[in-house]
Amino acid sequence: MATTNSYLNFNGNCEEAFNFYKSVFGGEFTFMGRFSDIPKETYQVPEADKNKIMHVSLPIGKSILMGSDCGSDWAPKFTQGNNFSISITxxxxxxxxxxxxxxxxxxxxxxPLADAFWxxxxxxxxxxxxxxxxxxxxxxx
Structure with a gap:
Protein backbone atom coordinates (compact mmCIF):
# COMPACT_ATOMS: atom_id res chain seq x y z
CA MET A 1 0.00 0.00 0.00
CA ALA A 2 1.17 3.51 -0.79
CA THR A 3 2.37 5.90 1.92
CA THR A 4 1.51 9.59 2.25
CA ASN A 5 3.61 12.53 3.46
CA SER A 6 3.10 16.28 3.70
CA TYR A 7 4.67 18.57 1.09
CA LEU A 8 4.94 22.29 1.91
CA ASN A 9 5.48 25.16 -0.53
CA PHE A 10 7.17 28.43 0.42
CA ASN A 11 7.57 31.87 -1.08
CA GLY A 12 11.39 31.94 -1.09
CA ASN A 13 12.01 31.00 2.55
CA CYS A 14 11.90 27.18 2.35
CA GLU A 15 15.51 26.77 3.51
CA GLU A 16 14.91 29.00 6.54
CA ALA A 17 11.70 27.13 7.43
CA PHE A 18 13.28 23.69 7.10
CA ASN A 19 16.29 24.69 9.18
CA PHE A 20 13.76 25.73 11.84
CA TYR A 21 11.86 22.41 11.55
CA LYS A 22 15.18 20.55 11.80
CA SER A 23 15.95 22.46 15.04
CA VAL A 24 12.55 21.48 16.42
CA PHE A 25 12.35 17.82 15.33
CA GLY A 26 16.06 16.94 15.05
CA GLY A 27 17.46 14.63 12.42
CA GLU A 28 19.21 15.39 9.15
CA PHE A 29 18.00 16.31 5.70
CA THR A 30 18.07 13.29 3.40
CA PHE A 31 18.05 15.63 0.42
CA MET A 32 18.28 19.34 -0.27
CA GLY A 33 18.50 20.49 -3.89
CA ARG A 34 18.23 23.88 -5.53
CA PHE A 35 16.54 24.85 -8.78
CA SER A 36 20.03 25.44 -10.20
CA ASP A 37 20.44 21.63 -10.04
CA ILE A 38 17.82 21.12 -12.78
CA PRO A 39 19.61 20.09 -15.99
CA LYS A 40 19.58 22.98 -18.49
CA GLU A 41 18.17 20.70 -21.21
CA THR A 42 15.18 19.94 -18.95
CA TYR A 43 14.26 23.51 -18.02
CA GLN A 44 15.87 26.95 -18.17
CA VAL A 45 15.62 28.25 -14.59
CA PRO A 46 15.34 32.03 -14.31
CA GLU A 47 18.36 33.60 -12.58
CA ALA A 48 16.18 34.89 -9.72
CA ASP A 49 15.07 31.32 -8.86
CA LYS A 50 18.37 29.42 -9.09
CA ASN A 51 19.23 29.57 -5.37
CA LYS A 52 15.70 28.68 -4.24
CA ILE A 53 15.01 25.19 -2.87
CA MET A 54 13.74 22.75 -5.49
CA HIS A 55 13.21 19.95 -2.95
CA VAL A 56 14.10 19.16 0.65
CA SER A 57 13.28 16.08 2.75
CA LEU A 58 13.37 15.83 6.55
CA PRO A 59 12.42 12.48 8.13
CA ILE A 60 10.25 12.89 11.24
CA GLY A 61 9.52 9.55 12.85
CA LYS A 62 8.05 7.26 10.19
CA SER A 63 7.01 10.20 7.97
CA ILE A 64 8.93 12.59 5.77
CA LEU A 65 8.27 16.32 5.77
CA MET A 66 9.05 17.61 2.29
CA GLY A 67 9.05 21.05 0.75
CA SER A 68 10.17 23.52 -1.89
CA ASP A 69 10.04 27.15 -2.84
CA CYS A 70 7.54 28.24 -5.47
CA GLY A 71 9.14 29.53 -8.59
CA SER A 72 8.20 31.12 -11.84
CA ASP A 73 5.98 29.25 -14.28
CA TRP A 74 6.60 25.64 -13.21
CA ALA A 75 5.05 25.82 -9.73
CA PRO A 76 1.60 26.59 -8.37
CA LYS A 77 1.15 30.18 -7.27
CA PHE A 78 1.90 30.66 -3.60
CA THR A 79 -1.12 31.21 -1.36
CA GLN A 80 -0.51 31.35 2.39
CA GLY A 81 -2.60 28.64 4.05
CA ASN A 82 -3.05 26.60 0.86
CA ASN A 83 0.64 25.99 0.22
CA PHE A 84 0.78 22.22 0.65
CA SER A 85 0.33 18.98 -1.25
CA ILE A 86 -0.16 15.39 -0.26
CA SER A 87 2.75 13.33 -1.56
CA ILE A 88 2.11 9.65 -2.27
CA THR A 89 4.89 7.12 -2.65
CA PRO A 112 1.81 13.84 -16.19
CA LEU A 113 3.43 10.77 -14.66
CA ALA A 114 6.79 10.25 -16.35
CA ASP A 115 10.39 9.36 -15.54
CA ALA A 116 11.98 12.41 -13.89
CA PHE A 117 15.63 13.48 -14.08
CA TRP A 118 16.17 12.59 -10.40
Missing amino acids: AETKDEADRLFNALAQGGKVHM GDYYGMLTDKFGINWMMSYTEPK
Whole structure:
Protein backbone atom coordinates (compact mmCIF):
# COMPACT_ATOMS: atom_id res chain seq x y z
CA MET A 1 0.00 0.00 0.00
CA ALA A 2 1.17 3.51 -0.79
CA THR A 3 2.37 5.90 1.92
CA THR A 4 1.51 9.59 2.25
CA ASN A 5 3.61 12.53 3.46
CA SER A 6 3.10 16.28 3.70
CA TYR A 7 4.67 18.57 1.09
CA LEU A 8 4.94 22.29 1.91
CA ASN A 9 5.48 25.16 -0.53
CA PHE A 10 7.17 28.43 0.42
CA ASN A 11 7.57 31.87 -1.08
CA GLY A 12 11.39 31.94 -1.09
CA ASN A 13 12.01 31.00 2.55
CA CYS A 14 11.90 27.18 2.35
CA GLU A 15 15.51 26.77 3.51
CA GLU A 16 14.91 29.00 6.54
CA ALA A 17 11.70 27.13 7.43
CA PHE A 18 13.28 23.69 7.10
CA ASN A 19 16.29 24.69 9.18
CA PHE A 20 13.76 25.73 11.84
CA TYR A 21 11.86 22.41 11.55
CA LYS A 22 15.18 20.55 11.80
CA SER A 23 15.95 22.46 15.04
CA VAL A 24 12.55 21.48 16.42
CA PHE A 25 12.35 17.82 15.33
CA GLY A 26 16.06 16.94 15.05
CA GLY A 27 17.46 14.63 12.42
CA GLU A 28 19.21 15.39 9.15
CA PHE A 29 18.00 16.31 5.70
CA THR A 30 18.07 13.29 3.40
CA PHE A 31 18.05 15.63 0.42
CA MET A 32 18.28 19.34 -0.27
CA GLY A 33 18.50 20.49 -3.89
CA ARG A 34 18.23 23.88 -5.53
CA PHE A 35 16.54 24.85 -8.78
CA SER A 36 20.03 25.44 -10.20
CA ASP A 37 20.44 21.63 -10.04
CA ILE A 38 17.82 21.12 -12.78
CA PRO A 39 19.61 20.09 -15.99
CA LYS A 40 19.58 22.98 -18.49
CA GLU A 41 18.17 20.70 -21.21
CA THR A 42 15.18 19.94 -18.95
CA TYR A 43 14.26 23.51 -18.02
CA GLN A 44 15.87 26.95 -18.17
CA VAL A 45 15.62 28.25 -14.59
CA PRO A 46 15.34 32.03 -14.31
CA GLU A 47 18.36 33.60 -12.58
CA ALA A 48 16.18 34.89 -9.72
CA ASP A 49 15.07 31.32 -8.86
CA LYS A 50 18.37 29.42 -9.09
CA ASN A 51 19.23 29.57 -5.37
CA LYS A 52 15.70 28.68 -4.24
CA ILE A 53 15.01 25.19 -2.87
CA MET A 54 13.74 22.75 -5.49
CA HIS A 55 13.21 19.95 -2.95
CA VAL A 56 14.10 19.16 0.65
CA SER A 57 13.28 16.08 2.75
CA LEU A 58 13.37 15.83 6.55
CA PRO A 59 12.42 12.48 8.13
CA ILE A 60 10.25 12.89 11.24
CA GLY A 61 9.52 9.55 12.85
CA LYS A 62 8.05 7.26 10.19
CA SER A 63 7.01 10.20 7.97
CA ILE A 64 8.93 12.59 5.77
CA LEU A 65 8.27 16.32 5.77
CA MET A 66 9.05 17.61 2.29
CA GLY A 67 9.05 21.05 0.75
CA SER A 68 10.17 23.52 -1.89
CA ASP A 69 10.04 27.15 -2.84
CA CYS A 70 7.54 28.24 -5.47
CA GLY A 71 9.14 29.53 -8.59
CA SER A 72 8.20 31.12 -11.84
CA ASP A 73 5.98 29.25 -14.28
CA TRP A 74 6.60 25.64 -13.21
CA ALA A 75 5.05 25.82 -9.73
CA PRO A 76 1.60 26.59 -8.37
CA LYS A 77 1.15 30.18 -7.27
CA PHE A 78 1.90 30.66 -3.60
CA THR A 79 -1.12 31.21 -1.36
CA GLN A 80 -0.51 31.35 2.39
CA GLY A 81 -2.60 28.64 4.05
CA ASN A 82 -3.05 26.60 0.86
CA ASN A 83 0.64 25.99 0.22
CA PHE A 84 0.78 22.22 0.65
CA SER A 85 0.33 18.98 -1.25
CA ILE A 86 -0.16 15.39 -0.26
CA SER A 87 2.75 13.33 -1.56
CA ILE A 88 2.11 9.65 -2.27
CA THR A 89 4.89 7.12 -2.65
CA ALA A 90 3.53 4.09 -4.47
CA GLU A 91 4.88 0.58 -3.97
CA THR A 92 4.65 -0.25 -7.70
CA LYS A 93 4.53 1.65 -10.97
CA ASP A 94 1.10 0.15 -11.66
CA GLU A 95 -0.17 1.42 -8.30
CA ALA A 96 1.20 4.90 -9.10
CA ASP A 97 -0.62 4.89 -12.46
CA ARG A 98 -3.88 3.62 -10.93
CA LEU A 99 -3.94 6.10 -8.05
CA PHE A 100 -2.81 9.06 -10.19
CA ASN A 101 -5.40 8.40 -12.89
CA ALA A 102 -8.18 7.97 -10.32
CA LEU A 103 -7.27 11.20 -8.49
CA ALA A 104 -7.03 13.08 -11.82
CA GLN A 105 -10.66 12.29 -12.79
CA GLY A 106 -12.41 15.66 -12.95
CA GLY A 107 -9.26 17.47 -11.81
CA LYS A 108 -6.26 19.04 -13.52
CA VAL A 109 -2.96 17.30 -14.29
CA HIS A 110 -0.04 19.73 -13.92
CA MET A 111 2.73 17.23 -14.69
CA PRO A 112 1.81 13.84 -16.19
CA LEU A 113 3.43 10.77 -14.66
CA ALA A 114 6.79 10.25 -16.35
CA ASP A 115 10.39 9.36 -15.54
CA ALA A 116 11.98 12.41 -13.89
CA PHE A 117 15.63 13.48 -14.08
CA TRP A 118 16.17 12.59 -10.40
CA GLY A 119 15.19 8.98 -11.03
CA ASP A 120 11.60 8.74 -9.81
CA TYR A 121 8.48 8.09 -11.84
CA TYR A 122 6.66 11.30 -10.90
CA GLY A 123 3.59 13.44 -11.56
CA MET A 124 1.50 16.26 -10.04
CA LEU A 125 -2.20 17.09 -10.14
CA THR A 126 -4.99 18.98 -8.43
CA ASP A 127 -8.09 16.87 -7.82
CA LYS A 128 -11.66 17.98 -8.44
CA PHE A 129 -11.87 19.21 -4.83
CA GLY A 130 -8.85 21.54 -5.18
CA ILE A 131 -6.39 19.31 -3.28
CA ASN A 132 -2.84 19.17 -4.68
CA TRP A 133 -1.28 15.71 -5.05
CA MET A 134 2.21 14.49 -5.95
CA MET A 135 2.75 10.88 -7.01
CA SER A 136 6.08 9.10 -7.10
CA TYR A 137 7.47 5.64 -7.52
CA THR A 138 11.13 4.68 -7.19
CA GLU A 139 12.50 1.45 -8.65
CA PRO A 140 14.02 -0.68 -5.90
CA LYS A 141 17.78 -0.93 -6.15
